[in-house]
Amino acid sequence: MANPSPNVGFFVRSPEPDALNVALVAGPMYDPLYELLPEFEAKSGRRVHVAARLVHPELNAHLEEVYRSGKGPYDLISTHNKYAPSQKHFLRPLDDWFLETELSEFIPSVLEMGRVEGWLLSVPRNIDVRLLYYRRDLFEDPSEQEKYRALTGLELRVPETWEELAQIAKFFARPPDLYGFAFPGRDSGLFGTFFELVAMAGGKLFHPDLRPAFVDAAGRWALGFLHRLYTEDRVAPSELPLMRYDEVSNLFLEGRCAMVADWPGGFYRYRDPAQSKVAGGFGLALYPTGPAGERWVYSGGHCFAVPTGVRDEEGARALLKFLTSADAQWHEAQHGALPVLKSVQNRLRAETDTAALEGHRLALLEQTVSSHMLLPPRFPLYPSVEEALWTSLQKGITGEWNVDDALHHAASEMERILGIQAGSDQ
Numbered sequence: 001m002a003n004p005s006p007n008v009g010f011f012v013r014s015p016e017p018d019a020l021n022v023a024l025v026a027g028p029m030y031d032p033l034y035e036l037l038p039e040f041e042a043k044s045g046r047r048v049h050v051a052a053r054l055v056h057p058e059l060n061a062h063l064e065e066v067y068r069s070g071k072g073p074y075d076l077i078s079t080h081n082k083y084a085p086s087q088k089h090f091l092r093p094l095d096d097w098f099l100e101t102e103l104s105e106f107i108p109s110v111l112e113m114g115r116v117e118g119w120l121l122s123v124p125r126n127i128d129v130r131l132l133y134y135r136r137d138l139f140e141d142p143s144e145q146e147k148y149r150a151l152t153g154l155e156l157r158v159p160e161t162w163e164e165l166a167q168i169a170k171f172f173a174r175p176p177d178l179y180g181f182a183f184p185g186r187d188s189g190l191f192g193t194f195f196e197l198v199a200m201a202g203g204k205l206f207h208p209d210l211r212p213a214f215v216d217a218a219g220r221w222a223l224g225f226l227h228r229l230y231t232e233d234r235v236a237p238s239e240l241p242l243m244r245y246d247e248v249s250n251l252f253l254e255g256r257c258a259m260v261a262d263w264p265g266g267f268y269r270y271r272d273p274a275q276s277k278v279a280g281g282f283g284l285a286l287y288p289t290g291p292a293g294e295r296w297v298y299s300g301g302h303c304f305a306v307p308t309g310v311r312d313e314e315g316a317r318a319l320l321k322f323l324t325s326a327d328a329q330w331h332e333a334q335h336g337a338l339p340v341l342k343s344v345q346n347r348l349r350a351e352t353d354t355a356a357l358e359g360h361r362l363a364l365l366e367q368t369v370s371s372h373m374l375l376p377p378r379f380p381l382y383p384s385v386e387e388a389l390w391t392s393l394q395k396g397i398t399g400e401w402n403v404d405d406a407l408h409h410a411a412s413e414m415e416r417i418l419g420i421q422a423g424s425d426q
């Protein structure tokens with residue numbers, strides 16, 4: 001490839017006229033797939049120029065900027081099924097690019113999430129749900145078990161409830177060398193964590209008309225719980241408000257956190273001794289349950305889409321099909337991603353040792369997908385609502401605002417945004 005490896009850094013470059021220009025989401029969970037781009041180039045005779053490679057919040061902002069006028073330079077982009085409705089004004093419907101037999105290979109419910117107002121605007125590459133990762137070496141250490149028993153009168157075990165997780169996290173918090181539990185303190189990660197906790201407390205984030213529904217006991221418990229973890233119990237690093245998913249993962253990989261929640265696509269890093277200080281020493285579990293006795297996991301899936309201004313439709317179609325093919329999905333599955341093609345899911349089940357950690361992980365992921373997925377509503381102003389929510393919640397977590405003020409401010413901002421939507425042509 002003429003441009004430097006897409007696995008190095010985040011960047012925006014000028015498009016090149018003799019190449020397929022693409023804008024890709026960056027991060028350890030997504031990068032392995034891009035290793036296949038040279039193979040596409042060799043087979044197709046087309047050159048791929050990675051003109052943008054950014055973490056998702058920056059990628060969304062970049063795409064919004066370049067397509068604000070309705071024109072942009074890209075032949076293919078990364079997106080997410082929750083963000084595609086906000087991008088529908090510049091995305092090309094893809095139904096005519098696929099045979100019905102090709103679309104039938106996808107898990108129907110996941111493919112349906114790629115549709116906006118009936119049009120297929122994005123093609124899925126994975127299913128994303130989180131599991132609880134924990135330091136098995138710490139939980140199984142007899143001295144740690146004895147200390148915990150003496151301190152609490154309880155047996156040290158993988159937490160089954162969030163309140164139990166808070167107690168164990170506080171026990172393991174020994175900064176700066178070890179923290180008990182970390183979660184994303186900003187962006188979609190904070191939004192999603194709060195969303196999960198509200199649901200597990202028996203509440204809802206949105207009313208059916210999309211107005212905020214979280215200024216209630218469930219919302220107070222959820223935000224109060226995160227405030228307690230960060231500000232009162234200090235189970236996480238002080239820099240948590242700056243941390244996204246990858247920074248949380250890195251903390252666990254460095255052996256500096258007892259528990260985190262993470263997505264499937266980064267599993268290969270945890271197993272690799274070259275990248276992980278906990279390789280061979282961690283375990284996996286379902287999410288704990290909340291005060292309502294329920295377990296819900298913020299879910300969705302990354303996907304690829306094609307802008308309406310695509311210059312090389314034939315090349316973009318070939319690249320889209322290549323990146324969502326069975327071979328590409330198998331490549332991602334080998335790194336941990338949960339595939340969305342039926343044939344690849346079947347192959348993964350057949351070739352995974354059920355007695356190994358990988359088999360246990362796959363069973364937990366499938367149980368989560370079948371019973372505990374929590375999907376956000378999909379509407380054009382979702383990104384703005386997400387932004388309004390997490391920025392207010394963060395102030396409640398850090399104590400800059402009290403819990404009630406943070407919830408009311410978040411709700412007020414969301415109502416303002418949704419009021420704009422209600423009075424517009426969107």
